[in-house]
Amino acid sequence: MSGSAAFKDKTAIAGIGQTAFAKGLPETELQLACMAIRAALDDAGVDASEVDALGCFTQETTPEFEIARNLGFGELHYFSQVAHGGGAICGAIGQVAMAVALGIANVGVVWRSRKRGDPSKRQWAGVQPRIDDHWKWSRPHGLSRPVDEVAMMMQRYMHDHGATREDLAAVALAQRAYANNNPDALMREKPMDMAAYLDARMIADPLCLFDNCLESDGAIAIVVTRADHARDLCERPVLIHAFSQGMTREHQLMTDYHGADPFRSSSGATADNLWRQSDIGPSDIGVAQIYDAFSPLVLFSLENYGLCGRGEAAAFVAGGGMGPDGPLPVNTSGGSLSEVYLHGANLVTEGVRQLRGSAINQVEGVETCLVSTCDSTPNGALVLRR
């Protein structure tokens, strides 16, 4: 058996589920997780007792045993957690898919439940008076939030490639326009134009409010089965074609300024190994869901995944490249900037809806989707296909 033959197209995403998305929801994170997982199992047509594998984030607050004993799962045979927040969702799904493909487990559930609408829940607000890890090299200097760390990279990108704030605005504007069609999106009723973007208050130069993801509550769940099992459940399941995680040499979480080429991010490491396994190349991708906690990450990821040439992503998005009529529609639900911020789990479910043909901003005839995770952390990605 050569390469990734043991994995390629052997598993499928058979079900997706989600709660309402809002600035504040009354349910607890455990309740939200249960609701999303129940919805995903219903969508798949799988009984809860069949689930024997779980995947989640190390940052997940709802532990596996609570999930299993609330949902009424059977005995579990595989459970894994993936670190690094925004970098984690594709790793969590890919690891469960590996366990299912290898026959270690039968049906897997991956979930993310989060209440972050309350400002006190923002991670950077929990900084301690003394720092003993790698953040000690940046936070005492006032580089205290993820947006500051990404702004540092964007400023350099603009300098290197002559990109402007108007170019970057195209990311937020394209995603807002998608969200305006999406009844589930937090920003469904809030159109935005270039003037509104340029007038917004700055958060960390050159990034303004609209370059930042939403702070929101909600939960999402995904059901993974063997591909043959999925075909019994529905006619055209969404197959997991290729998967990789990635971390560059000498990577430093979020403040990855110290390597020889800071713009060759962990997405580059993921991409090289992803495309090595994949029969589908970057130019064959019909729709992309690119992690977007901050809009520059979309530009950096487009380049690292080979969807745009180096230094060309800003011009690509400014020319409408990621919009509904562009060559590569990106973040078609509105993404983290305008639909909901759930550490990128909504990018996976939107990819599934696109390949089912049931997306609100459906890309006509689309058969392939790349889903990526956070460009500035250790990360991962999936190639999905019909």
Added chain:
Amino acid sequence: MIETIPLPTTDDPVDRAFWQGCMDGRLLVQNCNDCGHVQHPPRAMCPACQSMELGWKQTSGKGTVWSYTMPHPPLLPAFTEIGPYIVAVVEPDDFPGLRIVGALSNPEGDSIGGIDPDAVRIGTPVRLTFVQLAEDVALPCWFPAGAGIPPEKEMQQ
């Protein structure tokens, strides 16, 4: 939410000498005694040769801005008070390829901040100073070379 600027621990054996160097007015970068690999931030091991025999080299205190940002609220209370301020990634002129995160301050090192944003661009030459944040923490910061170097600081360098 903490009220003060978050401080580094200074008693970790990996980087204790770095913070002591700052207290002595010297910015040190880690140097492998076995293979000569130079790195920042400090690590427990040399990734080039896996040696743990790691020493230090002093930088001249002259550098160039690789990038920068100006954070705006919402911020931790201590940074809200001193804003607007600029944080840069600086390449030390005598260790090309290394990059060091550093806040900008005035040449006297009175506090983070107090710099005209228009005085900072990518490529701006900067000079080292230290802002004393606690009895064990002198934070290595930078100011635009054009801002003028006080005579006593120039002598230290």
